[in-house]
Amino acid sequence: MKIPTNIILFSGIGTAFGAGVLLKDYYGGERYKEKHDILAKTVIITGANTGIGKETAKELATRGGRLILACRNLEKCEKTKDEIIQESFNKSIVCKKLDLASCESIRNFAKTVVEEERHIDILINNAGVMACPKEFTEDGFEWQLGVNYLGPFLLTNLLLDKLKQSPSARIINLVSPLYKRSKINFEDLNSVQNYHPKEAYGVSKLALMLFSQELARRLEVELIVYEMFTGFACRWPDHRDSEQCWDSVLNITVNCAIPGISKTEIGRHLPMAQAKFSGGLLSPVMWLAMKTPLQAAQTSVYLAVDPSLEKVTGKLFFNSRETSIASPALDKEVAKRMWLISEKWTKLSS
Template sequence: MVHYRPSRLIVALSAIGTTVGGLVIFKDYIGGCRYYGEETMHGKTVIVTGSNCGIGKEVAREFAKRGAKVIMACRDINKCDKSRQEIVLDSNNGQVYCYKLDLASLRSVRKFAEEVDTKNSFIHLLVNNAGVMRCPHQLTEEGFELQLGVNHLGHFMLTNLLLDKLKLSAPSRIINVSSTAHYRGHIDYDDLNSDKHYDAAKAYSQSKLANVLFTKELANRLKGTEVLTFAVHPGIVNTGDNTTYEF
């Protein structure tokens, strides 16, 4: 009888294949199942920040397919317009619009909120999706650490500026895209802006914890208004380059 002994290379490749396959299955598992509901959103106006790519783009696409009026709030208008054209063709819905919003500038947030409030009678859904992750140390226009500024402070201000319109449009929803990284987060009151020491991972986790705390407090303050707030973890998703932020 001849005994076959696989080479070390074959064993190594087999182990790598098994590991990769396991990771793919794990990613699908923690990402949850795809939603197949057939609800429509005709007559609803929604805002999705950071919707020219990644999660935001797919969310905007899905809302457009369901008949909603979609406001794509993006920093880069050219990229936004390119994605908008794709979504309009894919959804056969012409009610998709690009508005400029730079969450690293509170001046831009105010201008965006004023434009949205003036041009839209109702806002039924606000999806605070845009964000940066573990980027090099940078500051916003007002001098806030970039991850805290973009991921939390910009959305915090935007939500509060649009809150009256959301109440007027009730029942309405506010969705804050957070991350399970918030479990590792710590609000450093002694160095909130990371001026003394900057650690990209810690700063990101702090910003995501801020998202969750904001959501919980806002839910308490909005009881009885029919405006509901949610913080969600999107799973493991390849959303493009989140390591740089060009001003």
């Protein structure tokens, strides 16, 4: 008996779709299922009202953390806060205004946090923009460089003292694999002469990678010097490996997370998102190829709560596994120069 062609066709489509779903689950990464809680820990998540940031906040709220949702749009933030409270039964969630395109807003946010909080345990620099049209922030920074890099640079530095008040603090910066194909052009760092949306995005994420590496090195040196003067006993062989000594030497870690390609608002400026007809035709393919925001949030959750990472710093993670760092992000001289320029541009050193 001959099977009708349409049945074969639909059967093939169904099989392909089912295989796609399985592949999506596999390549999207497993959900972080460990039951580690973060009770009594204060967490700041930038851009927490939507996408990956929102899912990260939900996951950490269920683990008992006190969350500060740092968002540009307070109305959306409040709605997200109510949603998270209803789902997690965790009422220790607050919204605070933060616009990473404004140094004034960043300083106001940091000032409030410093005055109100005893310590910060986890800082997740999640917020970002991607491939947007050429535009400059109120401080004169190219938009992507300002929001994706200079904003987190200033915010993190302003909160460092509060992070140092934590027994074990973690800084998590979200980056993109596009950093690998990017290069810092000090002659036109602010993209005044030439601007390409995708290239500028890659540069902003490379800058964040370089910052993470340099900050990790600076913190290690600072704390080793501290240990030399105040924790000299820890240098004796019988005490060097004790947990107490390690806590005094290394209490802030800095790591980067690649969330992967996911369907969030960050891609709204991409040509595919703006082409309604072709975008509609390709939406099933895009759905299979992209992670969900929940899947993309898992590496951030892992870096925030897993106890095995308490002494791990200066690393890069994808799908909750450490991955190698490409050479553009390992150039110490470029990292130091970027730091000095960033201090000057954000008036951190003034």
